[in-house]
Amino acid sequence: MRRGTRYGVLLGPLLAGGAPPDLVRRAARGLGLPERGAYAVVVLAGSVPEAAVAEGPDADGTLWRWCGSGDGAGDVAVVLLGAAGPPGAVARLGKHGAGPGGMSPVVGSLAELGAARRLAGTALLTCAPGTREVVRLDERLPTALLVSRPELSARLLAEVFGPLLALVPAERAVLVGTLEAWLECGGSMGRAAVRLRCHRNTVFNRLRRLERLTARSLSRPRELVDLVLALDVLRLSSAPP
Incomplete structure (x- = not known):
């Protein structure tokens, strides 16, 4: 039945x-x-x-x-x-x-x-x-707030990740993937490097570049929230990073 x-x-x-x-x-x-x-x-x-x-x-x-x-x-x-x-x-x-x-x-x-x-x-x-x-x-719950207001989500993505989105897809994917790995590893450069199979300094340099592009610091809690939420919006987009 x-x-x-x-x-x-x-x-x-x-x-x-x-x-x-x-x-x-x-x-x-x-x-x-x-x-x-x-x-x-x-x-x-x-x-x-x-x-x-x-x-x-x-x-x-x-x-x-x-x-x-x-x-x-x-x-x-x-x-x-x-x-x-x-x-x-x-x-x-x-x-x-x-x-x-x-x-x-x-x-x-x-x-x-x-x-x-x-x-x-x-x-x-x-x-x-x-x-x-x-x-x-x-x-x-934070992601649910984003999907409940798609117009604000789109604005958040453009405001926080605008310069990042202007990069060629392969370059953008490297920076986004590094940020994701760093977050999943609890903010540990060393553990992120192991996961990404690269040197710790490579992770450091990629994240510093991402900070410059977004004008936001991973060490400032409120700015980190911006980056995490923008990353969620990007993840939910139908387009690859």
Whole structure:
């Protein structure tokens, strides 16, 4: 049975938000779920493996109720979380190769699924193009702010990375990759050099050049925030760095 044919009618009004209490009660009975509980919504894009859309219960007690997104863009799950919580649900989807996808914060009732559905959609927007990751909004809040205001994101990218974007793609990719490695290595030049397979001084010189191009210093916290956020916008762009 194709997902969405069984639960779409029941979940649709809940995911749209604003469902009256009597409708929530009827939907709860039809879905076999309690009105109150630890719920999250997952929005997946693209084709989802059938193995990923089982109803459960999973080993930790997690229950899944799936339906179509309503706009043909992907699939939506309402998840009654078990003992493993959101990390367990995300791990299950990753195990089955589902994604990209976004998971909402936990809400306390079926009546709150409308807001959760919107936040899960925002989380999905934080997935970089071409990835299969399933991400939790609570772990992507700064990036979620960026995708929620695309006009400001574009302005931030132009303001912070404008001179960097004017470089030829290969040169730009080297500087961006070095910044990413340095950040992932906790600001350690030595560890970044090992990851990039180059000398520590090479990492230092690349980062100094990036600082000159952007007129921002990695040692000043507020300016570092600018660089990290601009890097997130660039990562989410459909164009390669």
